[in-house]
Amino acid sequence: xxxxxxxxxxxxxxxxxxxxxxxxxxxxxxxxxxxxxxxxxxxxxxxxxxxxxxxxxxxxxxxxxxxxxxxxxxxxxxxxxxxxxxxxxxxxxxxxxxxxxxxxxxxxxxxxxxxxx
Amino acid sequence: xxxxxxxxxxxxxxxxxxxxxxxxxxxxxxxxxxxxxxxxxxxxxxxxxxxxxxxxxxxxxxxxxxxxxxxxxxxxxxxxxxxxxxxxxxxxxxxxxxxxxxxxxxxxxxx
Numbered sequence: 001x002x003x004x005x006x007x008x009x010x011x012x013x014x015x016x017x018x019x020x021x022x023x024x025x026x027x028x029x030x031x032x033x034x035x036x037x038x039x040x041x042x043x044x045x046x047x048x049x050x051x052x053x054x055x056x057x058x059x060x061x062x063x064x065x066x067x068x069x070x071x072x073x074x075x076x077x078x079x080x081x082x083x084x085x086x087x088x089x090x091x092x093x094x095x096x097x098x099x100x101x102x103x104x105x106x107x108x109x110x111x112x113x114x115x116x117x
Numbered sequence: 118x119x120x121x122x123x124x125x126x127x128x129x130x131x132x133x134x135x136x137x138x139x140x141x142x143x144x145x146x147x148x149x150x151x152x153x154x155x156x157x158x159x160x161x162x163x164x165x166x167x168x169x170x171x172x173x174x175x176x177x178x179x180x181x182x183x184x185x186x187x188x189x190x191x192x193x194x195x196x197x198x199x200x201x202x203x204x205x206x207x208x209x210x211x212x213x214x215x216x217x218x219x220x221x222x223x224x225x226x227x228x
Contacts, residue, residue: 004159035215037219044222045209052215100171101148102211105150107159109159
């Protein structure tokens with residue numbers, strides 16, 4: 001079974017600093033994908049970034065980048081130049097293939113990030 | 118905006134009563150999902166659908182049933198609500214090869 005581990009329950013960072021949120025995963029599937037979602041205090045789940053297991057380069061989306069280290073089975077999220085609005089819960093997730101092309105997401109427990117002014 | 122809504126957004130109900138949550142999408146995506154979110158567990162899959170009348174169980178499906186009679190609607194039913202089903206429920210749709218977008222969530226409290 002696939003598993004996602006986020007070992008940092010909470011992190012506190014000064015505004016404008018870069019921050020790395022850790023995510024390790026476990027799977028026996030050769031083809032998989034990793035996601036990061038942001039959940040602000042308002043509760044919605046916001047898709048941030050996706051990395052496929054066969055992608056040659058690390059994914060980037062604006063200030064977000066995914067540091068993908070396949071041999072270590074890690075998929076850390078890096079946020080550059082943090083902003084107060086980045087304060088939220090962050091979830092790492094992995095897709096697991098199901099029937100008829102459906103894909104389940106397996107989530108970690110999340111990391112609560114707080115940006116201090 | 119992936120065009121996904123959930124109703125109701127908040128509900129308080131009593132133990133033993135039936136409850137139905139609705140997920141509606143406007144873009145005819147094939148795959149739809151129901152997750153629940155509880156403290157310390159992240160999100161966990163309840164049921165999913167891969168087409169009209171085609172559904173299957175997720176990892177926490179006990180006590181829940183689903184129906185999808187048309188592409189745009191995916192219903193989650195708690196036949197007899199229990200306090201352990203107090204949670205936030207998210208519907209999701211798959212909008213691309215791998216991307217899942219989530220609805221705004223429904224906060225359900227069972228007293």
